[in-house]
Amino acid sequence: MTTAIEMNGITKTFPSVVANDKIDFVVEKGEIHGLLGENGAGKTVLMNILYGLDRPDEGQIFVNGKEVEMDSPATAIKLGIGMVHQHFMLVPSLTVAENIILGKELTKNKVLLDMNRMLNDVKDFCERYKLEVDLKAPVYTLPVGVQQRVEILKALYRGADILILDEPTSVLTPQEVEELFKAVRALKEQGKTVIFISHKLKEVLAICDRITVLRRGKVVGAVKADETILGELAETMVGRKVVFTFKKKRIKTREVVLKTENLKAIDDRGLPALKGVDFEVCAFEILGIAGVEGNGQTELVEVLTGLRKATEGKILVDNNDITKASPGERIRLGISHVPEDRHKRGLIPDFSVMENLILGSHNKPPFTVGRVRLNFEKISNYAKRLIKDFSIKTPNKDTPVRHLSGGTQQRVVVAREFSRKPKLIIASQPTRGLDVGATEYVRKKLVEMRDQGCAVLLISADLDEIWALSDRIAVIYEGEIVAIKDPEKTSERELGLLMAGGKSG
Amino acid sequence: MVELLDVITVGLFTAALRMTTPIAFASLGGIFSERVGIINIGLEGMMLISAFAGVAATYFSGNPWLGVLAAVLVGGLLGLFHALLTVKFVGNQIVSGTGINIFALGFTAYMSQVLWGSRGASESVQGLEVVSIPLLKDIPIIGDIIGTHTPLVYLMLIITVLSYVVLFKTPIGLRIRAVGEHPAAADTAGIDVFKTKYLCVMVSGMLAGLGGAFLSLGHLSLFAWGMTGGRGFIAMAAMIFGNWMPFGAFGASFLFGFADALQMRLQALGLLPPQIILTIPYILTVAVLAGVVRKAIPPSNYKPYVKE
Numbered sequence: 001m002t003t004a005i006e007m008n009g010i011t012k013t014f015p016s017v018v019a020n021d022k023i024d025f026v027v028e029k030g031e032i033h034g035l036l037g038e039n040g041a042g043k044t045v046l047m048n049i050l051y052g053l054d055r056p057d058e059g060q061i062f063v064n065g066k067e068v069e070m071d072s073p074a075t076a077i078k079l080g081i082g083m084v085h086q087h088f089m090l091v092p093s094l095t096v097a098e099n100i101i102l103g104k105e106l107t108k109n110k111v112l113l114d115m116n117r118m119l120n121d122v123k124d125f126c127e128r129y130k131l132e133v134d135l136k137a138p139v140y141t142l143p144v145g146v147q148q149r150v151e152i153l154k155a156l157y158r159g160a161d162i163l164i165l166d167e168p169t170s171v172l173t174p175q176e177v178e179e180l181f182k183a184v185r186a187l188k189e190q191g192k193t194v195i196f197i198s199h200k201l202k203e204v205l206a207i208c209d210r211i212t213v214l215r216r217g218k219v220v221g222a223v224k225a226d227e228t229i230l231g232e233l234a235e236t237m238v239g240r241k242v243v244f245t246f247k248k249k250r251i252k253t254r255e256v257v258l259k260t261e262n263l264k265a266i267d268d269r270g271l272p273a274l275k276g277v278d279f280e281v282c283a284f285e286i287l288g289i290a291g292v293e294g295n296g297q298t299e300l301v302e303v304l305t306g307l308r309k310a311t312e313g314k315i316l317v318d319n320n321d322i323t324k325a326s327p328g329e330r331i332r333l334g335i336s337h338v339p340e341d342r343h344k345r346g347l348i349p350d351f352s353v354m355e356n357l358i359l360g361s362h363n364k365p366p367f368t369v370g371r372v373r374l375n376f377e378k379i380s381n382y383a384k385r386l387i388k389d390f391s392i393k394t395p396n397k398d399t400p401v402r403h404l405s406g407g408t409q410q411r412v413v414v415a416r417e418f419s420r421k422p423k424l425i426i427a428s429q430p431t432r433g434l435d436v437g438a439t440e441y442v443r444k445k446l447v448e449m450r451d452q453g454c455a456v457l458l459i460s461a462d463l464d465e466i467w468a469l470s471d472r473i474a475v476i477y478e479g480e481i482v483a484i485k486d487p488e489k490t491s492e493r494e495l496g497l498l499m500a501g502g503k504s505g
Numbered sequence: 506m507v508e509l510l511d512v513i514t515v516g517l518f519t520a521a522l523r524m525t526t527p528i529a530f531a532s533l534g535g536i537f538s539e540r541v542g543i544i545n546i547g548l549e550g551m552m553l554i555s556a557f558a559g560v561a562a563t564y565f566s567g568n569p570w571l572g573v574l575a576a577v578l579v580g581g582l583l584g585l586f587h588a589l590l591t592v593k594f595v596g597n598q599i600v601s602g603t604g605i606n607i608f609a610l611g612f613t614a615y616m617s618q619v620l621w622g623s624r625g626a627s628e629s630v631q632g633l634e635v636v637s638i639p640l641l642k643d644i645p646i647i648g649d650i651i652g653t654h655t656p657l658v659y660l661m662l663i664i665t666v667l668s669y670v671v672l673f674k675t676p677i678g679l680r681i682r683a684v685g686e687h688p689a690a691a692d693t694a695g696i697d698v699f700k701t702k703y704l705c706v707m708v709s710g711m712l713a714g715l716g717g718a719f720l721s722l723g724h725l726s727l728f729a730w731g732m733t734g735g736r737g738f739i740a741m742a743a744m745i746f747g748n749w750m751p752f753g754a755f756g757a758s759f760l761f762g763f764a765d766a767l768q769m770r771l772q773a774l775g776l777l778p779p780q781i782i783l784t785i786p787y788i789l790t791v792a793v794l795a796g797v798v799r800k801a802i803p804p805s806n807y808k809p810y811v812k813e
Contacts, residue, residue: 073693
């Protein structure tokens with residue numbers, strides 16, 4: 001077997017950090033190679049160097065055994081390297097076919113686009129790689145998983161033999177991840193080489209043949225996937241033991257904080273999303289809501305936080321009816337919210353860390369003087385304290401949140417929401433897209449808040465997360481809570497069945 | 506009532522098509538610019554300077570076609586200037602465009618004073634002759650409406666069709682649309698984003714130039730101060746109303762052209778004070794821009810593209 005990629009002694013230094021420190025990285029032809037590491041470990045920098053977006057300070061790159069000068073993406077493409085970026089590079093209003101052929105158009109009479117020939121061409125491609133897509137559909141109408149397939153097709157159409165997938169699963173639902181894995185395996189069967197960048201251990205183990213682990217810009221391990229176990233890998237990646245389960249104090253109270261009665265709501269398309277939801281969350285308790293995404297979780301969170309109207313039913317917090325309360329009133333009543341999309345709802349990316357830390361409490365003392373003027377001295381001290389308490393890795397309090405890593409951004413959200421002395425925390429997908437270290441931190445904080453007496457409603461598509469944290473597990477299916485289980489008296493199999501709409505046996 | 510109905514004649518439609526021409530040219534120009542993500546609010550000024558340049562070149566050469574050529578070149582140059590400011594120097598598109606509009610008013614007044622000794626109007630020059638299209642002109646009614654016009658009217662119709670073909674049936678059109686909507690995607694596909702933007706904004710200026718040339722050489726045969734009368738802005742309304750599509754923009758331009766022609770005829774009737782009748786095309790513009798008709802979704806977010 002020859003090597004597809006060989007990178008020797010790659011070093012890349014940025015003004016403040018050594019992003020890659022003498023990295024050796026070898027990918028064999030026809031394998032699926034996992035590149036594993038926490039955010040900021042240097043994965044993206046290494047791949048940018050391989051794709052010609054960055055130049056290394058030192059080191060050599062060999063493609064198919066030949067040393068190459070990787071000076072631009074165009075060179076990389078010419079050498080058969082394709083990259084699927086984390087943020088898709090697709091034009092939303094153009095059709096799938098148009099996106100795929102963009103920049104490599106075929107013409108008739110040398111002037112007009114030859115759409116038929118291009119459609120046939122692309123169709124052949126889809127069949128060969130078992131990537132089914134409606135070629136005539138505009139891209140914006142497609143779900144994210146299908147868009148990703150289009151990106152892969154685009155790379156293949158440009159002649160890619162070596163495909164770099166940058167965090168491909170971070171935007172996908174569990175089902176879409178399965179679809180992606182099928183496609184990646186089909187690519188391997190066709191003799192393609194795939195580099196799979198991820199910080200999700202399970203996925204890397206499930207799909208990759210070999211794995212290279214990076215930590216702080218260095219290779220700390222290169223292993224075969226089947227020889228490796230989860231814990232070992234996590235330790236290699238983070239550099240210390242990772243806690244996957246949490247010892248929790250068992251406190252039995254029945255002091256109900258949140259109660260919903262026959263809660264109903266409709267989704268954006270006007271279809272029923274919640275069809276009568278009843279549950280309670282008590283103080284000193286984490287209620288986990290398990291379910292396949294799109295079964296009403298998003299709407300449930302929106303209704304509870306006041307971002308969506310309930311069409312029927314009641315929400316009670318400490319026995320006060322808050323069904324009609326505004327989001328602001330709910331915040332003042334002690335409801336904290338960690339939203340599922342931190343860019344859209346959790347943070348204002350262009351605002352500084354400090355400004356983001358006081359959002360929601362910015363309009364009242366102690367942060368204002370006489371409810372009119374902001375009290376910058378107080379705000380600044382408060383921000384500094386939170387940055388320290390929650391170990392927010394930011395150059396300073398005035399840095400725009402946009403410039404921070406995903407994990408750090410989530411820390412800003414968590415710091416703000418948890419420092420309000422909430423009674424109730426609604427945490428929706430709180431660790432989505434976070435690396436192992438940040439995930440562990442957020443989970444630990446949630447348990448800490450519970451131990452201090454908070455009621456926590458945890459919504460997560462990650463069954464492991466629900467399992468690890470919840471005192472009770474509610475399963476949501478098609479807008480209804482179909483069962484509430486004690487984690488000690490149920491099994492993953494039973495929950496899986498319930499989530500899929502089956503009856504528990 | 507009889508008098509009012511008398512206004513609706515074949516001649517009204519002929520005049521409407523004539524009044525459509527400058528708006529449609531500028532509107533198509535607006536489409537090319539906005540399709541690559543650059544708002545060209547300077548269409549008005551580009552038309553005005555081109556209208557002046559057309560008359561000036563005709564005045565010195567005696568050939569109105571050289572005037573048209575000058576108008577197109579000047580329009581293209583102004584487009585290049587707008588592109589330089591907004592693409593290369595990442596300036597604000599509205600400021601640059603508004604600057605061109607204000608400059609146009611002052612510059613043409615001054616030059617008019619220098620050349621003809623009057624800030625208000627130029628001397629009359631040789632205008633473009635009307636042509637009759639054989640066969641077409643003999644069809645009843647239709648022939649009366651579209652059979653006899655200056656060649657620029659026909660050129661406008663041809664360019665409308667051509668714009669559609671270029672934008673939606675050719676590789677360059679596909680690239681133009683990609684550049685406007687998602688420049689980073691176009692860039693990774695190997696398309697020269699900046700070159701495409703320069704090209705399209707220049708085409709935008711050239712089309713506005715044709716609109717200006719029609720006003721001064723095809724319509725009046727002289728240059729008058731402020732003769733564009735807001736048609737550049739009306740063209741932007743037509744572009745939006747037409748959903749950034751060439752045929753849509755033409756249709757919307759015709760609506761405004763019709764309002765313009767109607768307004769002239771209604772004035773002659775004296776039913777309403779002329780000041781009120783004059784406002785008809787502008788009220789229509791405001792209504793369209795305020796989104797009374799429907800919600801418009803632009804083809805770009807108009808953010809400057811900066812490579813990382």
